Amino acid sequence: MDWTSPYVDHKVWILDHLESLHLEPKEALVLLLIDYYNDMHKTIHHEMIAQKLHIDVEEVENLFVTLADKGYLNITYQQGGLQFDIEGVYSQEQKKVQGSHRSLIEEFEAEFKRTLSSMEMERILQLASYYDERMVICALNEAAVYEKRNLNYIESILVSWKEKGLSVEDVESGKR
Structure with missing residues (x-):
């Protein structure tokens, strides 16, 4: 399945596979928020995630690092801003090695x-x-x-x- 296809609802997929992703609750929420903001074409900032989850910016940074370590999040600097790519969530092989x-x-x-x-x-x-x-x-x-x-x-x-x-x-x- 091509996860970049417009008919794939990433948020539903994440929720459907939540038990196999081995995520802490806040990690799951961060992934869902990133996918939501990416769908809305909004620029994502640490502060906006912190505000939504009622946590401090340092904890958001730690969550980003943990998600990146699991292979679920890749943050790059492109076109003058940070780009948040969660494609790793959908890769079965990545999940096997980094997850269960x-x-x-x-x-x-x-x-x-x-x-x-x-x-x-x-x-x-x-x-x-x-x-x-x-x-x-x-x-x-x-x-x-x-x-x-x-x-x-x-x-x-x-x-x-x-x-x-x-x-x-x-x-x-x-x-x-």
Whole structure:
């Protein structure tokens, strides 16, 4: 679906997908206000968002930073003013990486003690969709115990557990 098409109501889409976006209430309101002001072709200022939400400008700035970190907001300077682009909200892949699986990616980055490549992130998300996120975290922990922090080893652990018919509960309780 082309999100720039005039027949797509972004506000309805955001509200319809709210549970999968993993937004705090104020973050959701900011996105809805940005979309509204963009539809009205109004210039958006931090102060106008702060006034609408009855919060201070510094909190609005923090909300903008959080939304940008999640990949939902891109602010650029064009034509003498700030442009607020929320297209990232509609990208399914962006939502996967920055939304529901963000904690999983952070777990791996913390354990690997480095930033993951996009290919590693994609592979981790594929493992989580096939095996279950909790099971993948258990395999990560198992690999850390043996000082073998690499995705091939983690995947071999998952394959082994699956072949043995172990559930997440079995693995978490120590049955191996």
